[in-house]
Amino acid sequence: MEPSEHGPDRDDARHHEPSPTLYPLGFAVGIAVILVGLVIDPLVIGSIGLVITLVFAFLWIRDATRLHREERVAVEAERREAAEKGVPVKGERFPRSRFLESMTVGLGALIGGIVTVPVAGFALLPSFLGQGRHKVDLGPLSEFPEGQWLVATFMTDPAAGEVSRRTAFVRNNGAFDNEPSFTIISNRCAHLGCPVQPNGPIGKTSFEPTANGKVRLIQATPAGFGCPCHGGQYDTEGNRTAGPPVRALDRYSFEINQGRLVLLSTFSVSHVDGTGAQAKIYKYKLSGPGQHVDGGEQWFYPIQPPHH
Amino acid sequence: MAGARKPPTKAQIRRRNLEVAVQYPVDWLEERSGLIGGIKYFLFRKVPADTNWMQTLGSATLTAFIVQAVTGVILAMYYQPTPQGAYPSIVRITDHLTMGWLVRGMHKWGASVFIILMFLHMGRVFLFGAYKYPRELNWVVGVLLLATGMAEGFTGYLLPWDQTAYWASVVGINLNGTAPFLGPWLAQFLRSGQEISGETLTRFYSLHMLILPGAIAALIGLHLYLVIRLGVTSPPWSDEAAGRERPEEPSELRQGLTQTAAHGSGGQS
Numbered sequence: 011m012e013p014s015e016h017g018p019d020r021d022d023a024r025h026h027e028p029s030p031t032l033y034p035l036g037f038a039v040g041i042a043v044i045l046v047g048l049v050i051d052p053l054v055i056g057s058i059g060l061v062i063t064l065v066f067a068f069l070w071i072r073d074a075t076r077l078h079r080e081e082r083v084a085v086e087a088e089r090r091e092a093a094e095k096g097v098p099v100k101g102e103r104f105p106r107s108r109f110l111e112s113m114t115v116g117l118g119a120l121i122g123g124i125v126t127v128p129v130a131g132f133a134l135l136p137s138f139l140g141q142g143r144h145k146v147d148l149g150p151l152s153e154f155p156e157g158q159w160l161v162a163t164f165m166t167d168p169a170a171g172e173v174s175r176r177t178a179f180v181r182n183n184g185a186f187d188n189e190p191s192f193t194i195i196s197n198r199c200a201h202l203g204c205p206v207q208p209n210g211p212i213g214k215t216s217f218e219p220t221a222n223g224k225v226r227l228i229q230a231t232p233a234g235f236g237c238p239c240h241g242g243q244y245d246t247e248g249n250r251t252a253g254p255p256v257r258a259l260d261r262y263s264f265e266i267n268q269g270r271l272v273l274l275s276t277f278s279v280s281h282v283d284g285t286g287a288q289a290k291i292y293k294y295k296l297s298g299p300g301q302h303v304d305g306g307e308q309w310f311y312p313i314q315p316p317h318h
Numbered sequence: 319m320a321g322a323r324k325p326p327t328k329a330q331i332r333r334r335n336l337e338v339a340v341q342y343p344v345d346w347l348e349e350r351s352g353l354i355g356g357i358k359y360f361l362f363r364k365v366p367a368d369t370n371w372m373q374t375l376g377s378a379t380l381t382a383f384i385v386q387a388v389t390g391v392i393l394a395m396y397y398q399p400t401p402q403g404a405y406p407s408i409v410r411i412t413d414h415l416t417m418g419w420l421v422r423g424m425h426k427w428g429a430s431v432f433i434i435l436m437f438l439h440m441g442r443v444f445l446f447g448a449y450k451y452p453r454e455l456n457w458v459v460g461v462l463l464l465a466t467g468m469a470e471g472f473t474g475y476l477l478p479w480d481q482t483a484y485w486a487s488v489v490g491i492n493l494n495g496t497a498p499f500l501g502p503w504l505a506q507f508l509r510s511g512q513e514i515s516g517e518t519l520t521r522f523y524s525l526h527m528l529i530l531p532g533a534i535a536a537l538i539g540l541h542l543y544l545v546i547r548l549g550v551t552s553p554p555w556s557d558e559a560a561g562r563e564r565p566e567e568p569s570e571l572r573q574g575l576t577q578t579a580a581h582g583s584g585g586q587s
Contacts, residue, residue, distance in 0.1 A: 300496035310498035
């Protein structure tokens with residue numbers, strides 16, 4: 011039977027009538043008896059319920075499929091012709107439907123904007139605003155003998171745990187103009203941020219209890235520093251000597267507070283002339299690894315995101 | 319049907335009744351939703367006669383993505399995206415939970431399969447010239463899928479939170495940071511601050527399991543829509559390539575479903 015055999019005037023009302031049968035009711039009663047039976051007596055009452063359910067299920071199915079077993083009536087889905095769009099009624103310059111269309115779209119856009127702005131702000135702004143700055147207490151000056159390199163490992167934020175662990179190479183340069191002088195180099199490689207290691211034997215390890223938890227100090231005698239990831243090499247002042255790094259290693263600024271060495275913020279260094287207390291450090295605002303701070307390439311990174 | 323009608327045998331009547339019983343729910347759904355017709359339209363399209371096994375690489379990639387989605391959802395039931403909990407939960411999934419090693423292994427190796435299949439599929443499309451008019455937009459959508467797929471790989475790599483994961487992500491984020499102008503901002507956004515922290519982990523987790531898969535699913539929908547709308551390309555060696563089409567043949571595939579009772583008695587009117 012093709013749909014085309016049936017005209018639009020065919021009588022399909024019979025097909026759409028709700029079934030006048032009571033069998034579903036009997037089926038529901040059977041299910042209810044099964045459930046009651048499961049609580050009271052599964053074997054007897056449950057079986058009775060099962061019998062009722064199956065009998066009415068059979069009757070219901072037979073009744074529901076009666077039409078199809080006898081004769082099959084093809085029913086086409088209901089269709090409605092779409093009204094012609096945007097044709098103004100005679101004499102109407104700005105149709106009501108067009109007004110409602112623009113209001114719906116406009117209000118939707120407004121609501122969408124009102125919702126999007128705070129959500130987008132929450133997604134983006136916390137990465138850039140309120141960037142905390144941590145002071146790190148490394149212990150008393152007596153732990154840092156003059157001329158001795160120490161690999162200091164510490165947590166910048168003990169509340170955050172191990173994930174905030176950082177490493178710096180610290181050397182006491184002795185006094186310079188009656189002021190204590192330290193060389194404190196960050197171990198973050200200036201190539202892509204891997205942990206730089208001292209090139210040379212390490213000595214005894216000690217742990218210093220501080221306000222920032224335990225600080226680990228390892229004695230070292232480096233000939234320079236090297237990165238395990240891509241082979242960047244630096245001298246003991248942090249100047250790049252070989253490999254892919256684009257500048258010298260970053261350094262920590264520091265203060266001496268009540269006889270204790272305290273690390274402040276980090277800054278970037280293009281290169282260092284001289285050594286130790288006499289070194290001339292070409293200092294720049296902290297930049298990410300791989301970013302040039304001097305030369306022509308610095309213009310690729312004109313504005314750094316806010317950080318300490 | 320031509321010829322004299324014989325009265326149907328009992329077996330024919332039984333068979334016809336069975337067909338009607340099977341067809342009833344299908345017709346019920348079709349009448350109210352049109353879904354069956356849509357699915358038929360989607361699955362039983364005409365394709366060039368000389369399609370190639372290479373042209374199954376796209377659906378293979380789709381299958382790989384579905385495997386990643388399903389195994390990823392299950393892994394998310396056990397994984398804990400915190401600096402203290404991430405690695406122990408990975409160890410628990412791998413070593414202690416029943417079949418956890420298998421599902422994690424499927425997700426881990428399936429990730430590589432997904433990426434490899436994307437490149438093979440891309441190579442097929444390139445070598446068959448299937449990116450040419452009118453399918454340029456589908457190439458663009460495919461490139462976006464490649465980018466989001468690689469971003470899935472990047473964000474997923476951090477989640478085990480071991481030394482490899484941590485330092486690979488440090489390097490990866492800093493690579494983004496070296497992009498001119500906006501690079502430092504992108505890196506700080508990915509890092510959720512100027513240092514890697516627990517928030518980097520939760521951010522990557524959210525990107526990995528919500529934002530990027532959602533984007534991939536939407537792009538796959540667009541990709542498939544364009545495939546269906548524009549059809550499958552013939553291989554370059556085909557006579558049908560370059561717009562030389564076969565003569566149109568009458569097709570029964572796209573006819574409606576409601577006349578299927580007629581199919582039982584032999585088909586055409």
